[in-house]
Amino acid sequence: xxxxxxxxxxxxxxxxxxxxxxxxxxxxxxxxxxxxxxxxxxxxxxxxxxxxxxxxxxxxxxxxxxxxxxxxxxxxxxxxxxxxxxxxxxxxxxxxxxxxxxxxxxxxxxxxxxxxxxxxxxxxxxxxxxxxxxxxxxxxxxxxxxxxxxxxxxxxxxxxxxx
Ligand SMILES: CC(C)(COP(=O)(O)OP(=O)(O)OC[C@H]1O[C@@H](n2cnc3c(N)ncnc32)[C@H](O)[C@@H]1OP(=O)(O)O)[C@@H](O)C(=O)NCCC(=O)NCCS
Numbered sequence: 737x738x739x740x741x742x743x744x745x746x747x748x749x750x751x752x753x754x755x756x757x758x759x760x761x762x763x764x765x766x767x768x769x770x771x772x773x774x775x776x777x778x779x780x781x782x783x784x785x786x787x788x789x790x791x792x793x794x795x796x797x798x799x800x801x802x803x804x805x806x807x808x809x810x811x812x813x814x815x816x817x818x819x820x821x822x823x824x825x826x827x828x829x830x831x832x833x834x835x836x837x838x839x840x841x842x843x844x845x846x847x848x849x850x851x852x853x854x855x856x857x858x859x860x861x862x863x864x865x866x867x868x869x870x871x872x873x874x875x876x877x878x879x880x881x882x883x884x885x886x887x888x889x890x891x892x893x894x895x896x897x898x899x
Contacts, residue, residue, distance in 0.1 A: 741791050743826060745833035748778040748787045748797070755794040756787065756816075763816045765854070767887075774799075784810060784839035788817075788830055795821045798834040803847070809894075810835070810843035815860070827860045828867070835898065845896035849877050851888035858893075865895045 748756070753775035760766045760774075777785055777799050788796035795818040803811050812834060817826045834840050846864070850857045865872035877892035 743788050743790045743795060743821075743829070745786050745788045745796075745830060747782050747837070748785045749782075750775065750778050752787050752794060752797075753778040756797045756799070759794055759797060759816055759818060760814065762819060764819070766814055766816055784834070784837055786830055786833045786837060788826060788833075790821070794818075796826050796830050798830045800834060800839070802839050802842070806845075806847075808842075808844045809847050810839050810845070812846060812848040815848075815857070822856070827856075828863055831860065831864050844898055845894055846898060847892060847894050849890035849892055851890055853888060861893050861895065868895065868898060870895050870897055 754771055756774040756778070757768075757771040760768050781799070781801050784800040784802060786798045787794055796816060798812060798815045800810055800812045803809050812831070815827060815830055815834075817830070831846075835843070835846065840846075848857075848861060850861065862872060873894050874891050875894070876889075878890040880887065880889045
C-alpha cells in the first residue's frame with residue numbers, strides 16, 4: 737500500500753467486526769477474543785470504538801467503553817495497527833479519534849491497561865498524555881497470577897485531565 741494513500745478514521749459498522757478480529761490476530765501481540773465479541777462491540781459499543789481504513793482496507797482499530805463504576809472515564813480496551821502500518825503515527829491518530837467519539841467527548845480521563853513488556857503501547861500513551869498536557873499515572877490492575885500461566889500482568893494507565 738503506497739504511504740501517501742490517505743487513512744480515514746470512522747465509527748465501526750457491524751461489517752467491520754470480522755475484519756477487526758482478523759487484524760487482532762495479525763498483530764501477534766493482542767489477546768484474540770472471539771469474533772462474536774468484536775461484532776458485539778461494533779453493534780452495541782460503536783459510540784466508543786473507531787476503525788481506520790486505507791483504500792477500503794481496515795488497517796487499525798480501537799475498542800473501548802465507559803466504565804459503569806467510574807463516570808467521567810473512558811476505557812480503551814484494545815488498540816491495534818496493522819504491522820505494515822506501525823510506527824507512522826496511526827496509533828496516535830486512532831487514540832485522537834477515540835477521544836473524539838461521543839463517549840470520548842464525555843470523558844475527563846482516559847484509562848487503559850498495558851503489560852510491562854509492551855514498549856510500543858507505553859510510548860503511545862506517554863505521547864498521548866504529552867500531547868494533551870495531562871498527567872499519566874500507572875497503578876496495579878490485573879496481576880500475573882490472575883491469568884492462566886503465560887500471560888503478563890496488566891497495569892492501569894490513567895491519563896487526566898483530558899481538557
Ligand atoms: C501499540 C500500537 C497501537 C502503536 O501504534 P503505532 O501506529 O505503531 O504508533 P505511532 O506511530 O502512533 O507512535 C506512537 C508513539 O509510540 C512510539 N512507538 C511506536 N512504536 C514503538 C516501539 N515499537 N517501541 C517504542 N516506541 C514506539 C512512537 O515513537 C511514538 O512516540 P513519539 O510520539 O514520542 O514519537 C502498535 O504498535 C500495535 O498495534 N501494536 C500491537 C498491538 C498492541 O500492542 N496494542 C496495545 C495494547 S492494547
